[in-house]
Amino acid sequence: MSSILDRITEKTKDDLSKRRQKVSFSDFDSFPRFEKERKSMSDALKRPDGVSIIAEVKKASPSKGVIRPDFNPEKIAESYVKGGASAISVLTDEPFFKGSSEYLEKVSDMSPLPVLRKDFILDPYQVKEARAIGADSVLLIATICEGSQLSELLAATKEFGLQALVECYHEEEVDGLNWEEIEILGVNNRNLNTFEVNLHRGISLLNKAPENIVKVSESGIHKKDDIDYLRSKGIDAALIGEHLMKHQNPETALKELLEA
Numbered sequence: 093m094s095s096i097l098d099r100i101t102e103k104t105k106d107d108l109s110k111r112r113q114k115v116s117f118s119d120f121d122s123f124p125r126f127e128k129e130r131k132s133m134s135d136a137l138k139r140p141d142g143v144s145i146i147a148e149v150k151k152a153s154p155s156k157g158v159i160r161p162d163f164n165p166e167k168i169a170e171s172y173v174k175g176g177a178s179a180i181s182v183l184t185d186e187p188f189f190k191g192s193s194e195y196l197e198k199v200s201d202m203s204p205l206p207v208l209r210k211d212f213i214l215d216p217y218q219v220k221e222a223r224a225i226g227a228d229s230v231l232l233i234a235t236i237c238e239g240s241q242l243s244e245l246l247a248a249t250k251e252f253g254l255q256a257l258v259e260c261y262h263e264e265e266v267d268g269l270n271w272e273e274i275e276i277l278g279v280n281n282r283n284l285n286t287f288e289v290n291l292h293r294g295i296s297l298l299n300k301a302p303e304n305i306v307k308v309s310e311s312g313i314h315k316k317d318d319i320d321y322l323r324s325k326g327i328d329a330a331l332i333g334e335h336l337m338k339h340q341n342p343e344t345a346l347k348e349l350l351e352a
Contacts (some may be wrong), residue, residue, distance in 0.1 A: 104212045123224035131206040133255045134231040137329040144178035148333030152190040160337045165195040175346030181208040200226030217250035229255040234265040278308040
């Protein structure tokens with residue numbers, strides 16, 4: 093039986109071939125946001141006094157369905173800026189997360205913070221596309237990369253003036269990384285098979301990274317105690333989506349976490 097990640101990856105591959113027919117690789121050069129100055133995600137996440145938060149603009153997920161029915165990406169991003177986020181992540185996958193490139197464009201146009209494109213990136217086409225829609229950085233998921241694919245995507249990220257948050261799930265993925273290519277490492281605390289969350293496991297993997305790497309804990313973070321724990325273990329940042337999206341007032345929820 094294929095996992096949800098397998099199904100998402102296959103769907104992404106199918107969609108990519110269709111998108112290439114509509115917009116070519118070279119077409120992105122003429123997009124109005126392509127020449128926009130980029131913001132540094134790694135600099136934004138380095139806080140000597142605590143844990144930075146990448147706050148996520150996320151309408152839905154495959155497991156939970158629609159998380160926030162009253163979804164307005166610009167208002168949500170504005171609440172994150174006011175709440176003290178260090179960066180904003182925007183889901184652009186449409187089939188499984190009801191995301192959109194337009195959501196990222198709108199957030200990028202109004203945000204003073206770095207914006208991360210969160211999607212299932214398999215090809216340099218998507219990296220260049222991320223620049224064209226206004227992203228400052230992209231999520232690269234090691235689990236869905238084969239052979240030299242991750243290195244090729246990291247090279248494309250550098251070529252197009254973006255940064256990458258490299259996300260790992262498993263110890264062997266972290267152990268196989270070339271640290272000279274990595275600026276920001278994320279570990280997803282969620283087990284892909286059981287969907288259980290284990291902050292301890294995630295932290296132990298993050299702390300395998302060299303000191304100069306920005307370390308980001310992802311998934312299952314929803315209370316001040318979690319942030320305190322991450323800080324005590326030397327973790328730089330947390331990527332938080334569902335908890336903030338479910339809260340009636342994301343700005344308030346964010347401020348409560350940052351009081352940790």
